[in-house]
Structure formats: C-alpha cells, structure tokens
Amino acid sequence: MKNRDSIPAATIERLPLYYRCLDKLSTFEEAEVVSSKDLGGKLGIPSTQVRKDLSYYGEFGRRGVGYNVVELRKSIGKILGVNKLWPAILIGAGNLGRALVNYQGFSKMGLEIVNIFDNDLNKIGNRVDSIEVKSINDLDEVINKKDINLAIVTVPANAAQEVVDDLVKYGIQAIWNFSPTRLYVPDDIFVRNEDLAVGIVSLIYHLSWQMQNEE
Amino acid sequence: MKNRDSIPAATIERLPLYYRCLDKLSTFEEAEVVSSKDLGGKLGIPSTQVRKDLSYYGEFGRRGVGYNVVELRKSIGKILGVNKLWPAILIGAGNLGRALVNYQGFSKMGLEIVNIFDNDLNKIGNRVDSIEVKSINDLDEVINKKDINLAIVTVPANAAQEVVDDLVKYGIQAIWNFSPTRLYVPDDIFVRNEDLAVGIVSLIYHLSWQMQNEE
DNA sequence: TAGATTGTTAATCGATTAACAATC
DNA sequence: TAGATTGTTAATCGATTAACAATC
Numbered sequence: 001m002k003n004r005d006s007i008p009a010a011t012i013e014r015l016p017l018y019y020r021c022l023d024k025l026s027t028f029e030e031a032e033v034v035s036s037k038d039l040g041g042k043l044g045i046p047s048t049q050v051r052k053d054l055s056y057y058g059e060f061g062r063r064g065v066g067y068n069v070v071e072l073r074k075s076i077g078k079i080l081g082v083n084k085l086w087p088a089i090l091i092g093a094g095n096l097g098r099a100l101v102n103y104q105g106f107s108k109m110g111l112e113i114v115n116i117f118d119n120d121l122n123k124i125g126n127r128v129d130s131i132e133v134k135s136i137n138d139l140d141e142v143i144n145k146k147d148i149n150l151a152i153v154t155v156p157a158n159a160a161q162e163v164v165d166d167l168v169k170y171g172i173q174a175i176w177n178f179s180p181t182r183l184y185v186p187d188d189i190f191v192r193n194e195d196l197a198v199g200i201v202s203l204i205y206h207l208s209w210q211m212q213n214e215e
Numbered sequence: 216m217k218n219r220d221s222i223p224a225a226t227i228e229r230l231p232l233y234y235r236c237l238d239k240l241s242t243f244e245e246a247e248v249v250s251s252k253d254l255g256g257k258l259g260i261p262s263t264q265v266r267k268d269l270s271y272y273g274e275f276g277r278r279g280v281g282y283n284v285v286e287l288r289k290s291i292g293k294i295l296g297v298n299k300l301w302p303a304i305l306i307g308a309g310n311l312g313r314a315l316v317n318y319q320g321f322s323k324m325g326l327e328i329v330n331i332f333d334n335d336l337n338k339i340g341n342r343v344d345s346i347e348v349k350s351i352n353d354l355d356e357v358i359n360k361k362d363i364n365l366a367i368v369t370v371p372a373n374a375a376q377e378v379v380d381d382l383v384k385y386g387i388q389a390i391w392n393f394s395p396t397r398l399y400v401p402d403d404i405f406v407r408n409e410d411l412a413v414g415i416v417s418l419i420y421h422l423s424w425q426m427q428n429e430e
Numbered sequence: 431t432a433g434a435t436t437g438t439t440a441a442t443c444g445a446t447t448a449a450c451a452a453t454c
Numbered sequence: 455t456a457g458a459t460t461g462t463t464a465a466t467c468g469a470t471t472a473a474c475a476a477t478c
Contacts, residue, residue, distance in 0.1 A: 004424060008445060016416035020395065035459065043397060047459090048447060055461055063460040064454035080416050081423025095314035100411075102310045105395060109412050110419045149422055174422045176414060180235065180320060182258060190421045192414055196315075197324050199391060199409050201231035201295050204325045206405045207364055207389045208296025209219060223469060250435065262435090263471055270437055278436040279478035 011053045015080055016109070017043050018050070022073035023108070035066040082110030088176075089148050091163050092155035093118040093126070093133045096178055100152060101128045113152070115142050119159075136163070140170050149173040157181040226268045230295055231324070232258050233265070237288035238323065250281040297325030303391075304363050306378050307370035308333040308341070308348045311393055315367060316343045328367070330357050334374075351378070355385050364388040372396040 021042055025034060036047040036054075054060050054072075057079050061067040077083040090097050090113050100106075101113050116128055119136045126133050134142070142148065151172045155163050160179035167175060174190040177183055180197050236257055240249060251262040251269075269275050269287075272294050276282040292298045305312055305328050315321075316328050331343055334351045341348050349357070357363065366387045370378050375394035382390060389405040392398055395412050 010445065012417055012420055013413055015420070016410075016413045019416070020412060037459080046447070048449095049445095051459090051461065052446080059461065061460050062454060063452065064458050066459065079420075081419045082416060086419050086422065095310075095317045099310035099314040103411065105412065106415060109416050111415050149426070150418065173425060174418045176418055190418065190425075192418050194411070194414050195231075196318065196409070197235060197320065198228055198231045199407055200321060200326050201234070201297060201324050202227055203365065203389045203391055203405065203407050204296045204301050205227055205230070205294075207301065210388060210405075211364070225469065252435085261471070263473095264469095266435090266437065267470080274437065276436055277478060278476065279434050281435065 007056045011056060014043075014045065014049075014053055015076055017045075018053070019073065019076045019080060019082070022069055022076065025069045026073055029069075032069060033066040034069050034072070036061070039067070080110070082108075084110065085112040086110050086150055087112050087114045087146060087148055088150035088152055089113070089115045089117060089139075089142065090152040090154060091117045091136065091139075091167075092153065092159075093120070093123045093128060094154060094156075097152075097154035098128050100154065100178075101131065111150075114146060114148070117142075136166075139166055143167075143170040143172065150176070152176045152178070153183075154178045222271045226271060229258075229260065229264075229268055230291055232260075233268070234288065234291045234295060234297070237284055237291065240284050241288055244284075247284060248281040249284050249287070251276070254282070295325070297323075299325065300327040301325050301365055302327050302329045302361060302363055303365035303367055304328070304330045304332060304354075304357060305367040305369060306332045306351065306354075306382075307368065307374075307393075308335070308338045308343060309369060309371075312367075312369035313343050315369065315393075316346065326365075329361060329363070332357075351381075354381055358382075358385040358387065365391070367391045367393070368398075369393045 018039060021039060025031065036050040040047045040050040060072050060075055085107065088111055090101060093116050097116065101116060113131065116131050116133045117136045117139060118124060118133050123133050124135050149172060151167050153160055153163060153175060157179045160177065160181050161183060164175060164183050164185060168185055168189055172189070175183065175185070175192070177191055177193045178196070180195055183191055185191055233254060236254060240246065251265040255262045255265045275287050275290055300322065303326055305316060308331050312331065316331060328346065331346050331348045332351045332354060333339060333348050338348050339350050364387060366382045368375055368378060368390060372394045375392065375396050376398060379390060379398045379400060383400055383404055387404070390398065390400070390407070392406055392408045395410055398406050400406055
C-alpha cells in the first residue's frame with residue numbers, strides 16, 4: 001500500500017460509492033465477478049479511475065477476469081473501516097439531528113449513534129428512536145465511559161464552537177459538522193463540514209445561469 | 216467575465232462561503248472594507264485563492280484598499296443567483312425532508328420550499344412548518360402552475376429514480392438528491408447528490424486509520 | 431512618497447485519463 | 455492461441471499557489 005497521506009482525497013470519497021455498489025451487487029445480483037468497466041459504469045466513473053483508486057491499496061483483481069464482488073466489497077470495507085460499528089454521539093436534538101438518528105443505512109456504513117445530547121430542558125429526557133436525550137452536562141461522562149471518538153454536531157451555528165471546544169476537551173477525535181460555520185480545532189482533530197447551504201447554492205447558481213441563457 | 220463553463224467547480228463551491236461570511240460581516244461588524252487576506256483568514260482559504268476566485272467574475276476590489284463588504288456581498292449574491300427567492304418542491308416527507316423544510320437560513324440562500332409531496336396516505340394532508348403535504352399525483356399540476364424548476368428529493372433510494380423520471384417529465388431543471396443512489400437524467404438536467412454516507416465514511420476512514428496508528 | 435492590497439501571469443502541484451505490458 | 459481485463463507508467467488536464475506590476 002502507498003503512503004496513506006499521498007492518496008488523493010477524491011479517491012477516498014469514491015471508495016464509499018464502490019462499497020455501496022458492491023454491497024448492492026452482492027445482495028441482489030448473481031454475478032460473482034465485476035470488471036472495473038461495469039463497476040464504474042454504474043457510478044458514472046471511468047474504469048481507469050476505478051482501477052487507479054484501488055491500486056493505492058493493493059491488487060484486488062485478476063487480469064483478464066475482473067474483481068470478485070464479495071471479496072472486493074470486503075476489502076474496501078476493511079480499508080474504510082466500516083467492517084466494524086463505530087459508536088458516535090450526536091449533539092443537538094433538533095429536526096436535522098433527529099433525522100440523522102432515524103436515518104436507515106448508517107449502520108451499514110459503520111456508524112452507530114449511541115447517545116444524543118441537547119441543552120434544551122424540554123428535549124432532555126425525550127426519546128428519539130429509542131435513544132434518550134441527555135443533558136449536555138453529561139457529555140464528559142459518556143465520552144469517557146463509552147470511549148467515544150466520533151461526534152455529530154447538529155446545533156445552531158452560534159452554539160457550535162462552544163460545543164466543539166467541549167468535545168475536543170473530552171477527547172473526541174473526529175467531528176461531523178452540520179452547523180453552517182467554520183470550526184476551530186487543534187490540528188489532530190478531523191472535521192468534516194456537511195454544509196447544506198453550499199449544496200443548495202450551487203444548484204441555484206446553475207439554475208440561475210440556465211434561466212438567464214434561455215431568456 | 217470569463218466563459219462560465221471554464222470556471223472551476225471548486226470556485227463555485229467557495230462562493231457561498233464568501234457570501235455567508237460577508238453577510239455576517241455586514242450585519243455584525245463595523246468594518247466597511249475587507250481584504251482578501253481577512254476574508255480568506257476567516258474561512259481558512261489563502262488570500263490568493265479568494266482573489267483568483269473573484270477574478271473569474273470581474274473586478275470587485277480597490278488596489279491598496281480591499282473590498283467593500285456590502286458591495287461584494289451584493290455582487291456575489293447576484294453571481295450565485297441568491298438575490299431572489301427560488302421556489303422549490305420537496306418530495307418525501309420523512310424525517311430528513313421535514314428537517315430540510317424546517318431548516319432556518321435557506322431563505323437567505325435563495326431557497327423557498329413551496330410544496331411538499333409524499334405517496335404515503337398517512338402523511339398526505341399533514342402540515343410541515345405550515346406547508347400541507349400533497350399527494351405525489353399532484354406533482355404535474357403544481358410544477359406547471361407555479362412554474363417550479365427546482366426539486367429536492369428525500370425519498371428512499373428504491374423510489375428515487377421513479378420520482379426523478381416524473382420530475383424530469385414535468386419540466387424540473389435542477390435536482391437536489393438526498394437519496395443514496397445515482398440518478399439517471401438527461402444531460403441538460405443538473406443533479407447535485409448530497410450523499411450522507413460518503414460524509415460519514417470519510418470520517419470513519421480517518422478515524423480508523425488514526426486508531427490503527429496509535430495501537 | 432511609502433505601505434498596502436488588488437488583479438493577473440507564470441510556476442507548481444495534484445488528479446484524471448490514455449496507453450500498454452502483464453497475465454488470466 | 456485469442457480475447458479480456460488488470461495494474462501501472464506516462465501524458466494530459468485542471469486547480470492552487472507564488473510572484474509581481476498596477477494602483478489606491
């Protein structure tokens with residue numbers, strides 16, 4: 001395997017797509033083997049890119065034949081770390097937070113939300129998908145007791161940095177941030193921003209341009 | 216302005232960040248002017264990148280001075296098309312769909328969800344944030360009557376393609392897809408996939424690698 | 431004028447794609 | 455052997471960063 005730091009970020013973003021596609025193939029289809037052309041075709045990715053992406057991690061195929069669906073799925077699962085369940089906490093039991101807790105299919109991707117926190121007294125004690133909402137004051141205890149490394153942040157933008165400071169203090173390593181704000185964290189903490197505003201604006205940009213051209 | 220097709224996708228993804236930051240600056244801060252260094256600094260983006268991004272669309276600053284906050288906000292808003300409200304429909308009144316409808320701040324980004332659709336008889340007739348959930352059979356009528364071009368798809372993966380085929384048939388131009396599946400659409404329809412599985416897996420990948428290194 | 435900062439060209443860096451030997 | 459497909463090197467393409475003249 002190559003030095004992990006030199007693997008393109010774009011490759012890492014494509015691996016989950018391969019994984020999910022192979023998972024589907026292994027459940028529903030009968031084919032034992034898939035070629036890079038087939039796999040790429042289903043995802044709109046050139047076969048040469050599929051092979052290149054995989055080559056960063058080893059040799060998984062057989063020349064002249066293709067890739068064994070079940071084996072490749074397993075290999076990618078291991079590379080991604082989704083072969084086990086990673087316990088995570090979610091902070092912010094608003095609409096989005098509740099939606100994520102209820103979201104089916106995360107467990108297939110290695111995520112298990114084990115606790116939910118909020119600072120709203122009206123929400124504390126409620127249950128979301130059978131998980132009780134706890135007070136944000138209990139963060140410390142839960143993170144340490146359950147040895148949690150992953151946190152999902154779905155609080156309003158103005159509360160996010162404060163929450164994240166606590167998370168870092170209590171030992172969280174990776175943060176999935178849904179608040180529309182930039183977070184400041186130490187270098188060794190990994191943050192992924194899921195910025196919905198960027199998503200909608202890029203759509204509107206294209207739409208707006210299309211409309212202008214038509215007129 | 217440069218030929219719009221030659222503007223990097225990455226630039227278009229950064230414009231909303233500039234826009235939101237300028238919006239904050241114009242509301243809360245007193246400074247009339249901001250430099251590319253200041254603006255970039257707040258977002259973790261090099262000043263040279265900020266200037267380059269803006270340069271695709273024109274000249275917005277004054278040498279030796281910087282950019283007028285209010286003016287630049289307005290200019291970027293116009294470039295992105297968020298200076299007006301774009302009516303959109305949402306299909307799939309599940310948890311995620313309801314979360315998006317309730318999401319504050321979309322209106323600032325030019326999005327207005329005007330109708331919600333579902334095929335579940337138990338949901339049809341309910342209200343989400345004062346918007347009545349309609350039957351998916353009424354899609355055609357609403358799209359045409361209200362001249363809608365933008366649709367948000369939050370239905371399960373196995374229902375997505377069918378819904379999208381209908382949307383395309385009725386004249387939708389741009390689709391924001393939250394279903395974890397690839398959609399097949401004609402070339403002139405713009406689809407943006409908001410794939411949450413990719414998000415969580417990239418976090419788990421980094422976490423998993425970090426853990427391995429520590430052991 | 432001196433200091434600051436833009437807008438743009440050129441250099442660098444990184445990712446994608448093409449080509450092809452290896453081999454099933 | 456002939457056809458198919460991998461894994462990898464080299465070529466291309468695209469995006470970021472550095473450098474600097476223009477100018478406030």
